[in-house]
Amino acid sequence: MTSRKLQVVSPVPADIDIANSVVPLHISEIAKDLHLNPDHYDLYGKYKAKVLLSVFDELKEREDGYYVVVGGITPTPLGEGKSTTTVGLCQALGAFLDKKVVTTLRQPSQGPTFGIKGGAAGGGYSQVIPMDEFNLHLTGDIHAITAANNLLAAAIDTRIFHENTQKDAALLNRLCPPNKEGVRTFNDIMFRRLKKLNINKTKPEDLTPEEVNKFARLDIDPDSITWRRVMDVNDRFLRKITVGQGPDEKGMVRETGFDISVASEIMAVLALTTSLSDMRERLGKMVIGNSKSGDPITADDLGLGGALTVLMKDAINPTLMQTLEGTPVLVHAGPFANIAHGNSSIVADKIALKLVGPGGYVVTEAGFGSDIGTEKFMNIKCRYSGLKPQCAIIVATIRALKMHGGGPVVTAGKPLDRAYVTENVGLVEAGCVNLARHIENTRAYGVNVVVAVNKFSTDTDAEIAAVKNAALAAGAFDAVLCTHHAHGGKGAVDLGIAVQKACESATQPLKFLYPLDISIKEKIEAIARSYGASGVEYSDQAEKQIEMYTKQGFSGLPICMAKTQYSFSDNASAKGAPSGFVLPIRDVRGSIGAGFIYPLVGTMSTMPGLPTRPCFYDIDLDTETGRVKGLS
């Protein structure tokens, strides 16, 4: 069976077996469907291609297609099938409703693939293929991020080290070595720092001793460094480490740690950038900590903005892949959904909207429930891109709604309670308060909301009817049952028709939840109110940070809330639609280059671990065929 001709069997086989049963089309075929010629992309093997950013410039004058974002209700720890629904909807639009369509998805982190979670390519008969290439390496973007992030980290410690052992004049002489003619000069990136320091001189020898000190000595406060190293591996022993213990590092030890690579600010930059020159500026503006006098120190101050851009120059091009039914997918960027904004890239969406053109569809997924994913999609991603969605989907499952209605705790790896696999309309109805709030919050952006009920085999007609009624009562444009997991695109045709109607009848402009020109606290409070909070409480540390970022001139940035995805509130066990609570802000941090301030509502783990029996035990290569076995 080759891609495009999907023959489904029942019961649904394992994801990897479905993925392996389909021979993908050569990616140049998928590109041709989008009217891309070989100059528009770089092949990476037979089933992946990087679509070049220049395509957007070429099609700039073309009208955009419809823009659809897929969010969800507050999920159980098992997930409610947002990615699967995103892929299934596109298979329906492309393979059954004859629409031009591009799915835009996040690139998954490689590390967790070897831990406890499976891949992130969708599931059942709604998947991106080849599944192993999607989950591992892809076209190297995350590896590029790791390299760039860690080069910056190395530069920070080394700069402090060299400043500790050299006087100002020696530093200047080393930074500006004589050229062949014996003349010392500043180079381009040094002029950026001089400009920031309001020094208008062009020759090193013209600097006063005070200016030499300001220019050559960054004087980084080691305690202020927020830049950590990253690795795309679940390595819990790197969460907190001490570096610099070698005999040659002269006792300059420091406590720091590693995050998983997708938590790097550079990933958020990649997701939010709009062009090569914009990426160059954002990378240069990233703040790694403060000088001892409290000034923010940037990658450009360290001389690195250009080199980081060079390391990221190919990563800015989105990767073209395909679904099981041969519809095109652009995979690009995968920032964390809590400490970052959890959405795939702006550039992929912008290119895709031009490629599908008027009447076509671009469907993208926003991480976590709509309180986090869709909110950040609207207030951060769309704010930077200038794009406006016509339709937002909210994926719901009977299982999650029952949990919100008061059902027993759902735990990954443990069997589901009976309440979840037998009819219980009462629980479903009670749980719809969660759905209703997601609908109301999402409608407030001025988009039409379509609820997609992702069907499980144990769901009953009465339960599904209850959800539909509640959805429409809460103001949804439509609510539709989907069976794309079992049937591929065919199972999401009704959803596709509903989305089409929702897009065609959308007329309102995008209304943000908050303007940018209010204070950091006012913005935090606007988001907190949308969660149902009656107020916000700030720790001393949070107050201090808000004051600092405001003083440093960063209060005009949008807010990226780092909150649990398991409740509207900060308390993961508060299901349904909690209200009247006070939202605690424990700390406030900034991704200044990416362009947002992120308040920490709880403790966010930024480095997962491995269990006693990680799934790598099952992963192997068939060395005869070269095929990957055991990936799930």
Next chain:
Amino acid sequence: MTSRKLQVVSPVPADIDIANSVVPLHISEIAKDLHLNPDHYDLYGKYKAKVLLSVFDELKEREDGYYVVVGGITPTPLGEGKSTTTVGLCQALGAFLDKKVVTTLRQPSQGPTFGIKGGAAGGGYSQVIPMDEFNLHLTGDIHAITAANNLLAAAIDTRIFHENTQKDAALLNRLCPPNKEGVRTFNDIMFRRLKKLNINKTKPEDLTPEEVNKFARLDIDPDSITWRRVMDVNDRFLRKITVGQGPDEKGMVRETGFDISVASEIMAVLALTTSLSDMRERLGKMVIGNSKSGDPITADDLGLGGALTVLMKDAINPTLMQTLEGTPVLVHAGPFANIAHGNSSIVADKIALKLVGPGGYVVTEAGFGSDIGTEKFMNIKCRYSGLKPQCAIIVATIRALKMHGGGPVVTAGKPLDRAYVTENVGLVEAGCVNLARHIENTRAYGVNVVVAVNKFSTDTDAEIAAVKNAALAAGAFDAVLCTHHAHGGKGAVDLGIAVQKACESATQPLKFLYPLDISIKEKIEAIARSYGASGVEYSDQAEKQIEMYTKQGFSGLPICMAKTQYSFSDNASAKGAPSGFVLPIRDVRGSIGAGFIYPLVGTMSTMPGLPTRPCFYDIDLDTETGRVKGLS
């Protein structure tokens, strides 16, 4: 100017300017010249392709071409142009002498590109292009090595952590969870461990408590762990670190460190493997340390041999690139030249020898002087590949010979002493003792030795004549002046003709320096004698390690000496051809999966640092054209 039509100017411009002045051919053109069709390779953009291993199987019956290895005399810290000569020779053979030729080169480490060194693509008019793609990311092989290396590192600490908190029975139950039918089973990789333990049972419940303990508890001795984490960044602050200081790691702190990625044993495995199934076995056999009872613990014991192979499955395919004159280059693997064997991959050479076929040439470079690079090429690489070179080149410069003759110390970054830029035949003649020993040692392998004098503009005819005379007196097949840096392939035509004659007249079989079935010490001593040593002295630690490796059954492996490249002896300042010294062995380590034991003659730095002004200050992207600036 497009590749293949080289127009040289004088004086020679900067490397990057030459590289940027040539438009490379589409790599499919280069592939076509080698009679490769699109099924034989995967494109990675327009100028790189991965040649699939299956090509070798397809051409298995074809006769090999000639096999030429390029080594050097003991170098100055400035380098004597081995890579440049390798590339220049191939440009001569391919573009001027109408021979089928493939250059096989190591992939350079990305980290140092941003530090103090320039790229490694050759120089002047003898380069591999595109130079930025050669030096950065390439096709992701080093990134794959980093990911695999660090997954194994994470698995080690996490396994110890989980074993510390669980009883034997709980460990077994977690390792062998019940399947859907409620039955506990061993999987493939577990049967490898059972076999190693001589346990012939097939069901977890049949194990005795002692067997459960042996199987499920690896009981790794934390002090014995030799596996370190890696990163392809010059990050000196990671040389020695303490991990596990997070609150959730229960105080299980441990001192360890990071090496640069190319120092990973996985890089050495990639370089020495001969097939996918061989790579699977080598990766699984890698020893990470010992159990508390002294048994070696492998990647397969940790359940990881298969997953590591999956991460490396694309990395095993060599990357096709081109020279400035459009001749093909296979870039593949770049192991350290001291703690590893410093040679590019076996699979690239094997594929290349089939592609050029009888009468064609494969020219590869061996890292450092011939005492290290060529010795390891013969005794390790050729031993594993079964291949036999016909000709070995020794690259010499007047500059280095003068140093060996007693010239003043040569220091990178400082101006050369007058002795090096004015005629001094006496110094050259005196220095030829170094060249002579390299020639004699290399001839002993049964190959014809051609000396290539890499000409600098200040070299005089009398000096060059002195080298030629000394070379022939020492038994060289020929000695030839080369000007490929200034003239491209045209400047190495004489060398090409000499190499052709040397290959055509080679008749002897390959004679190794030592057999494998003698003791570790006897092998070390055979190599030491070739350096001119009168004996070997072992530290207590070295004695202990030799005893351990012998007891563990690894004494049959070849030896990979970790010695300074700046002298035949352990003392970098002993130039010329020192003799009568006692070679000190400070420690002995093993790369068991890769397949060698490496005695440490000195302290080898495996993680470089960044200077006060790293070259990243000059690196930027022209965001209009997408072109890299400032890379050198």
